[in-house]
Every structure is written in C-alpha cells, then in structure tokens.
Amino acid sequence: MRINTKYFGEIEINQEEVIHFPQGIPGFLEKKDFILLSFEENGLFQVLQSTETIDPAFVVVNPFLFVKDYEFKLDDTTIEQLKIKQENDVLVLAIMTVKDPLATSTANLQAPIVINQNQKLAKQYITGNTKYTSKEKIFKQTSNTEGEK
Structure with missing residues (x-):
C-alpha cells in the first residue's frame, strides 16, 4: 500500500503494520489508521503518520527514555x-511539540498514545495524573550550579 507522508514523501507500507485507533485521536476523530515511521534506524524519534492523508503526522517519543519515574495506570475499559x-503487549509513546532549539521541545505526558503492538489497536489515553503536563520538558537541563562545590 502506498501513502503520502509529511516527512518522507510517498512511501510503500505494509498493511499489517497499520495501527487502528477505533475512536480516532482527539482533534482528529475521523482519522483512524496510522503507521509508525522512524526518522533513522534505532532513532529516538518516530512519526505517527496517518495512512489516509499527509496530516496528521505526530512526532512521538518513548517517554520512559526521558522520564525515568513516568507511570500511569490504564483503566479496565482501555485494557478491554x-x-x-x-504488559509487554503495550507500547507507550508521547506526542511531541518539536521546537528550535530541540532541547526546548516538550512532550504530552498527560495523554500518551497507548498501543497494543500485537493487536495493532491504540488510543490516546488521558491519564488524569496531575503530576505530568501536556507540555512537559523532557530534555531536563542541568543548572550551572549543580555539581559545583
């Protein structure tokens, strides 16, 4: 299957890799089918690209790589x-807002994308956890005073 993408032009994808969002994504409820594309081999950033149109195409990242104590509990309805x-069926990704410079970019940790990798089913899950925000700075900058004696 050939699709047009925002970042990679026209590409061939495997239909078996398409991830279905039965309820769409908030703000894009009519878009149900997406594919994960990597910017580079083993890169940190991926694109969650609609298979139907060029937009939406979300830059996503594994939040656990940046926030070591990141956690939330899925409700029974979402699990069903x-x-x-x-647990190892699940892939969690955070939608990023990419900024220049990259270190000022943020990720939505309050509403991650939860994907069942085996079933290719997903949804954006609103955690309700006020510990995290929708614009969380994931590139924590160390202050100049840290480590000084």
Missing part, C-alpha cells in the same frame, strides 16, 4: 478496548 493481555 485495546485487547491487552499482558
């Missing part, structure tokens, strides 16, 4: 909707 059987 996504047909999750075990």
Whole structure:
C-alpha cells in the first residue's frame, strides 16, 4: 500500500503494520489508521503518520527514555478496548511539540498514545495524573550550579 507522508514523501507500507485507533485521536476523530515511521534506524524519534492523508503526522517519543519515574495506570475499559493481555503487549509513546532549539521541545505526558503492538489497536489515553503536563520538558537541563562545590 502506498501513502503520502509529511516527512518522507510517498512511501510503500505494509498493511499489517497499520495501527487502528477505533475512536480516532482527539482533534482528529475521523482519522483512524496510522503507521509508525522512524526518522533513522534505532532513532529516538518516530512519526505517527496517518495512512489516509499527509496530516496528521505526530512526532512521538518513548517517554520512559526521558522520564525515568513516568507511570500511569490504564483503566479496565482501555485494557478491554485495546485487547491487552499482558504488559509487554503495550507500547507507550508521547506526542511531541518539536521546537528550535530541540532541547526546548516538550512532550504530552498527560495523554500518551497507548498501543497494543500485537493487536495493532491504540488510543490516546488521558491519564488524569496531575503530576505530568501536556507540555512537559523532557530534555531536563542541568543548572550551572549543580555539581559545583
């Protein structure tokens, strides 16, 4: 299947890799099918690209790589909707707002994308956890005073 993408032009994708969002994504409820594309081999950043149109195409990142104590609990309804059987079925990604310079970019940790990798089902899950924001700075900058004696 050939699709047009925002960052990679026209590409060939495998239909079996398409991730279905039964309820769409907030703000894009009519868009149900997406694919994950990597910017580079083993790169930190990926694109969650609509298979239907060029937009939306979200830059996403694994939040656990940046926020070591990141956690939230999925409700039973979401577990059932996504047909999750075990924890390692789940891939969690955060939608980024990419800024210049890159170090000032933010990620939405309050509403991550939760994907059942086996079933290819996903949803944007609103955690309700006020510990995180929708514009969380994930590139924590160390202050000049840290480490000084």
